[in-house]
Amino acid sequence: MCSGRVDLAHILRAFASGVDGVFVGGCRLGECNYITHGNYHALNLVLLTQRILARIGLNPERLRVAFMSAGEGNRFVEVVDDFTRKIRDIGLLGQAEGLDKTAMNTELAEVSRLVPYIKIEKHAKLTARLENESEYTDHFTVEEIDQLLDEVVCYHIDPEKCQACMICRRRCPVDAIDGGKNRIHVIDQDRCIKCGTCLDVCPSRFGAVDKIVGMPVPPPPPEAQRILKRKAKA
Numbered sequence: 001m002c003s004g005r006v007d008l009a010h011i012l013r014a015f016a017s018g019v020d021g022v023f024v025g026g027c028r029l030g031e032c033n034y035i036t037h038g039n040y041h042a043l044n045l046v047l048l049t050q051r052i053l054a055r056i057g058l059n060p061e062r063l064r065v066a067f068m069s070a071g072e073g074n075r076f077v078e079v080v081d082d083f084t085r086k087i088r089d090i091g092l093l094g095q096a097e098g099l100d101k102t103a104m105n106t107e108l109a110e111v112s113r114l115v116p117y118i119k120i121e122k123h124a125k126l127t128a129r130l131e132n133e134s135e136y137t138d139h140f141t142v143e144e145i146d147q148l149l150d151e152v153v154c155y156h157i158d159p160e161k162c163q164a165c166m167i168c169r170r171r172c173p174v175d176a177i178d179g180g181k182n183r184i185h186v187i188d189q190d191r192c193i194k195c196g197t198c199l200d201v202c203p204s205r206f207g208a209v210d211k212i213v214g215m216p217v218p219p220p221p222p223e224a225q226r227i228l229k230r231k232a233k234a
């Protein structure tokens with residue numbers, strides 16, 4: 001219904017399934033029927049995703065956004081024809097760029113896993129309203145996307161502070177936290193999508209979740225040391 005509904009995950013899934021190009025069409029900027037102005041979001045999302053595609057080694061022109069009203073049938077045909085021609089000129093996904101298919105799919109899968117993290121980190125820019133085309137090029141810079149994906153945050157539960165209250169485990173959207181009653185909780189880094197919920201919900205009196213950037217995550221405590229020893233009340 002609305003171009004603002006298009007998500008980074010949808011676009012990455014399309015490329016991961018082998019399509020050669022993705023076209024996002026929205027209403028004219030400034031003419032959205034809703035207060036949400038989702039077409040600005042679609043524009044930001046496409047600019048971000050083009051940078052991500054380039055980082056993977058894919059031609060960013062495989063993704064295009066264009067805006068037109070429902071009455072502009074001729075314009076729609078012209079834009080789609082032009083995009084189709086462009087994609088034919090570029091060639092087959094990955095093959096044209098000289099990428100190994102397995103490596104490309106691994107990279108697409110890795111970025112897909114980071115979609116919640118990317119959306120949280122780039123929320124301000126994804127919700128911005130760019131009024132001039134001159135702002136498009138540098139809205140997301142190469143350096144910024146490199147830093148985003150090279151210095152991915154990790155979340156770690158400090159075994160000395162965890163009180164096994166189980167709140168984070170219940171709230172984790174992907175079941176990435178192992179723990180139980182009187183059992184110190186541990187984050188499975190391979191499953192974690194870096195949404196930051198555990199950091200937000202861990203009671204401040206415990207403050208057991210750390211956000212780690214640019215440093216290795218400490219290994220989890222051995223199983224035998226995960227039994228919580230509660231201090232006796234005085």
Ligand code: SF4
Binds near residue numbers: 173177197199
């Ligand atoms: S950041 Fe925390 S809540 Fe979010 S997926 Fe990772 S472990 Fe789960």
Ligand code: SF4
Binds near residue numbers: 201
């Ligand atoms: S919310 Fe904090 S104290 Fe409670 S189990 Fe999770 S990390 Fe431990």
